[in-house]
Amino acid sequence: MTTTRPLSLVTGASAGIGAAFARELATQGHDLVLTARRADRLESLAQELRERHGAVVTVLPADLADPSAVSRLCDELDARGLRVDWLIxxxxxxxxxxxxxxxxxVHEAFIRVLMTAPAELAWRLLPGMRERGHGRIVNVASLAGHVPGSAGHTLYAASKAYLIKFSQSLALENRHLGVHVCALCPGFTWSEFHDVTGTRQLMNKLPGFMWQSAEAVVREGCRAVERGDVVHVTGSVNRVIKALTKLLPDRLTLWLSARESKRYRALEATQ
Incomplete structure (x- = not known):
């Protein structure tokens, strides 16, 4: 009996959580489409996945800050006859x-990458998932989307809160058709994210128990979306933080956010 391997599209696949998703899904028998700006890193990861897991991996570099990037990416998928089952x-x-x-x-590009592109990709790929009666969409949000915003990195928490609400509505609209949508909300994750933002030195002051590996985050995320969880906060420490935020008065949580953000938020631009 012949079976068709699921096909997963992973954005931001060149490092961190994106690369971990690619490796985990390849382990589970998925073929992959990898996209990010850094083509050399994508090619290196693709070769690894082909050799280790026999996956068919397509590399389509794209800068999602470009307003036409998503439509061009999806046109290329159509031209190659690639039907996406999982969107990460x-x-x-x-x-x-x-x-x-x-x-x-700079803010405009950020909004396109973190808010506009995920929504457009979902909009373009959902019809196929609905028609086939099966699909998975994981929107990588953050614990930051559940807690009060902080000074510095002004749009970050706002963009993650958007992804959470977007995922909830999308899940309700599509779950009866076999399409699961999950907002995955990690806390502090070991990756190059903080090196890129120039906050690694600040991050190193946080205790070790606050951190998770990208691989642990991804394993939780894959299980959560398969179960049909609409929002999943990874790690017990992060779930406690989320619960406390809901219980405490807003004035107190804002004060705590202001105090703690000084430890890990860069208040001066490094562009």
């Missing part, structure tokens, strides 16, 4: 500095 909306980064200290085009 993972691409993201942080913009250090206070809101007014950063040029608007």
């Amino acid at each position: 909306n993972n691409a993201g980064y942080g913009v250090p500095g206070t809101f007014e200290a950063v040029e608007w085009p």
